[in-house]
Amino acid sequence: MKKASVYTRTGDKGTTGLYTGERIAKNSMRVEAYGNVDEITSALGLARVTATRDDIRETILELEKKLSSLMADLASINLSEPYIKESDVKEIESMIDDYDSMLEPLSNFLLPGNTLAEAALDMARTSTRRAERQLLRLAAQEDVNPNVLIYINRVSDLCFIMGRVESEIGNK
16 A cells, blocks of 8 residues: 655645635634644643653643644534533633642742743743634634633643642642
8 A cells, every 4th residue: 555645735725625625725814723723732742741740741631632623623614513612611620720729829920931841831821822812813703613712711721720830849
């Protein structure tokens, strides 16, 4: 069996295929939005390999998997069933609450860089904020699953809290 090539030539004229089969411009707001989410996944991969805590590494891996579903949601038009659901929002909120319960209340602004993992998680957090802004621009023009908007907002919160856990508690 012949191995498939990495290049397909189907995007050579500036279009790309969505998950649901439609072709759209590579510079469309939708492609920009899921491209930004792809960057979050890469930043999270870096955070995962630098994390000192097993629970943080496991949470990041689950988050990376969920972001793949979120990208599929964004790379689809007229889905009969969205990939990101209200239950996903509740699940990530539970993760945030669990990590937050480990920490003392925040009393000052934080500067990233106390640990490598915390700095990587902060990069993921800021990438998430940029992706969220792009998603809001997209949602102003096209239909976007409202749970995607909520979920991406929670991702940045989770990155912030996990960064604090890595920095303040570490591998204790």
